Amino acid sequence: MCDQIQEYFDYVLPLVKRSGEELLTAENYEVETKGFVYDLVTIYDRKIEEILIKKIKEKWPTHKQGNEINGINKLTDDPTWIIDPIDGTANFVRNLKITCVSIGLVIKKEQTLGIVYNPFLNELYTAIKGRGAFLNGQRITTNGQNDIAKSIFNYELSLARRPKHYELYMYRLKHLMKVIMGFRSLGCAVLGLCYVADGRLDAYQCDGLYPWDAAAGVLIVREAGGYVCDSRGKEFNLMDPNFLATSTKTLSDQFMAIERKADEERVNARNVKSEFVP
Known part of the structure; x- marks a missing residue:
């Protein structure tokens, strides 16, 4: 299983980076709402979903996916990729650089893999269950605050x-x-x-x-x-x-x-x- 999860990670990481590069090209786009005035969608949400969803589906056709646009009803034991193409869309459309691409993998209902990329600040967070968390390849820990x-x-x-x-x-x-x-x-x-x-x-x-x-x-x-x-x-x-x-x-x-x-x-x-x- 460990080797398989590493394979998942190695395949998806370049896709996430490519998605971030797509965000850096953003200009002259329209903004839609998803039902609430504060829930926004841009064409770049859809472009990034296309990159991630299409490529993952080509590689692993039996894997399930849940995402911001199509939703997710329930988890099963099947590998499930849960994608947020742009988290912080309201920041993104205002050129506030606190926004990112996010993807997590859940297997047997357990969070197993996570990748978060903020291309504007060149911050790439990664984690595989049991192997620690990293920022741009350097291990990170919380600050231990107890008060x-x-x-x-x-x-x-x-x-x-x-x-x-x-x-x-x-x-x-x-x-x-x-x-x-x-x-x-x-x-x-x-x-x-x-x-x-x-x-x-x-x-x-x-x-x-x-x-x-x-x-x-x-x-x-x-x-x-x-x-x-x-x-x-x-x-x-x-x-x-x-x-x-x-x-x-x-x-x-x-x-x-x-x-x-x-x-x-x-x-x-x-x-x-x-x-x-x-």
Whole structure:
């Protein structure tokens, strides 16, 4: 199996690099929405998907694929490539260089391989399960932060715009902002995870994502020695990828203790409100 996974990696890595080169040529393109004003698609999403999907399908016709445009319903034991052609599209269309190509491989429902490439900053993150995480070929680890008061926390606040997530984000923000050192909101889920992996960030939380937002990045964090759980403290589930990723489990426990209080306050406030509704 190890040799086979290495074969997968060696074949896909040049495709990801080629996809990044395609992004560097981008100009004069139109932007579409996918149903929400903040969910954007460009012709380059489709070009990159064409590069990755077509070539992988030619090489391994029986492998399954899930991606941003076509979606994914469930995981099976079959090798499944989960692709985000441009993560951080809103950044991309504004020439903010926090955007990337991301691809993860899941085998028997386990994240096995991850590649993330930001061509604008020449940052290539890679991981194979059990072999560590790397940035441009150099091994990376989290920074080992154990103190929430000293932590820089990436919180994807743009997703609070969605009505079903608004209160969840706001109550947690109210509690966390009293404790941590500082917030960031990068607008690119995969790179947010990678920046925890290489120690630039101490923690990253996001609710309301899709499998392609986490298929590569979560593995990279774990292979860098970090800790990832469901944002409610349960085991992380790629098909429902609400996550808290931290440099250490100790830091994760500190975040979860505060957020449980925030969630309780939110639920209690909602119950009180309902009592006064005729």
